[in-house]
Amino acid sequence: MAGVQRRSALRVISAFKTVSESATLVLASTPPIDLLIRERQEVYLEYRENGDINTRGEIKRTARQRLLTKWQERWDADTSGRWTHRLIPNLAEWCSRKHGQMEYHLTQVLTGHGCFNEYLARFGKREDSACLHCGYTPDDVKHTIFECSATRAERMQIKELGVSRDW
Template sequence: MDSAQAKLEQIMTRVTEWMEEHSLALATSKTEVVIFTRKRIPTIIPMRIGNTEITTKPAARYLGVMLDTKITFGEHLKRTADRAAQKSAALCHLMRNINGPRPCKRRLMMTVVESILLYGAEVWADALSVAYLRQRLIAVQRRGALRIACAYRTVSEPAIFVLTSVIPIQLMASERKRIFDRRNEGDRSRIAKEERDCTMVSWQEIWTREYRGRWTARLVPNIQKWTDRKHGELNFFLTQFFTGHGLFYAYLHKMGKVTVPTCPHCQKREDDDALHTFFKCTKWAAERSQLLAELGLTPQIPTPEAVVSKMLEGERSWSLVAAYAESILTRKTLLERERQRREHLVRPAIQN
């Protein structure tokens, strides 16, 4: 480290002379020193600047980006994730799932979060190849996406990103880096469009290979078609329709809330998931027949895919399905509350 100290003294001599020539002074007590090296050597050591001894730091901020000794940007990503999480949590408290702000307004929160997460991405994008750093940012982004869709926290990250049209953070960071690398090629808008197309192709490939959120993938297999729509917003009830996470006995059984996963409303004795509730259960046959008739569909058509396809065609179809999902789930909620009330009244009698 003697050589490092000698080089530091040479540099600081030149810096001090320049500052004195321009009537400036260096606050050595506030100076931070970081040793950049790939070698496995001590990097937290005492160094002298003039007559002041300071201890080197593991990282220092430069133009808003934390530079660590190994140039891995790990410290920057950790601090960025924590800061974005604080902002997201503060905004989430203002947004109820029911009768809260519309999704278009909830997206403002995601804009704030992503602006924090992506600052300096052109420099550190490659650092997201490290899984634990990538997951740190994704966790923050996922919480914001859950609030946009008014979704249960058990909805998987890939599914909620697709439903809310939120591009995963690692793909967005990589896109920004590619655009920056092509900054000398000319038309920036053309370059941005080309790189966004590449990003969407990569996202689609990831979504196709993904094993989580397969009910959502059945309804929304094509991300580009879903994100390009000009109408339709998700809400608390419609999100349950698309995710299968909600007032479904199969889901509640998996969460340990009920003892059996089968549907209590019909005689089919099938697991009560989103497919059964909205497309098979005889309890809601009349509402379902009316919906299919208004959409111009027949029961013989594979209804889950066909219904979503109709939703993407226009605002009217989207509103019809949204109203259908809200009606069914609202009535199921009332029936569930009645069941719980009856059980509460019966238990004391059994105990006596």
């Protein structure tokens, strides 16, 4: 079931298949299937034993909070998807956001898996990992977004908007 969930999440966020399962599920705001099953089981058992129509919502909220706590612990301990974790450290905040949808280019930036020469060279699609614009090696997502002269204008626009974050 986890494999089917991962493939579905990859399509939802328009990601390459090389993106880790943990990062894929985070970007899709989809908790791992085993935690979802456990959450549903907890809600069912608690409602059956102690619930009435007035407490069902509270039972669900409590179970969801436990799920998010377990998922956050798993996300923090995982060794894959670390670039994505660096950008999205807090799952509850990410999953409860009220704006923004995932799309192909945003997914590449948030995962580091995409049209960056370092990534392409790793899979034999490029001879070297140097940046085509400035020659810096390696041309990875960090270089492209935060350092490359080709993206300086976009960085300045973001800075003028007052958006800053220490990465």
